[in-house]
Amino acid sequence: MISKETATDIALARREVETATKLLEDVRMALDKYQPEDLRDAFGRRQTGLQLGVPSGQNGHRLYDVPYGLAVPVIEAHIAHHRACIAALSLKAAAELAGGQKAPEEEA
Template structure:
């Protein structure tokens, strides 16, 4: 048997989030250790002085700008931990799907 397309997509997206967050965290940690501003740029190539947190949807968007990098680190670490936990749960779901008869 095989796992469902939905489960496979969910696993892939969780791994992508982990990979992206770990890369960002590594960049932030390196810069902070050197007492530099992390070289994190927006889509237009502009250097960002802090982290953005938000829900960008139409007229009800809520965004916090320039959240200090030292506050971003625990948020990113918690996000990584949550996604790793999700991967574990999805792996169990995949095992159940594989064991189900067709």
């Protein structure tokens, strides 16, 4: 049986690929449709660049004015990273199935 941890890791990585693929599609469409100086936030203010950040809170960090030209390569690299994780996790799941290992929660 595949462990709960492996199954969860695969599911989270697949979700990240799906989310990033949708974001990439939206970013490409916006960059094709508008000139960078025409891109606006939800309040109608012009945006001169993108934002890249670590979740907010006491240790949160954010970069402002990240050039639009970096958006597509960064998102593509993110997708490639998670696809590689899925491939590795799939091998791990196959090994768990072949080895007949029990999930840790079933070993008690």
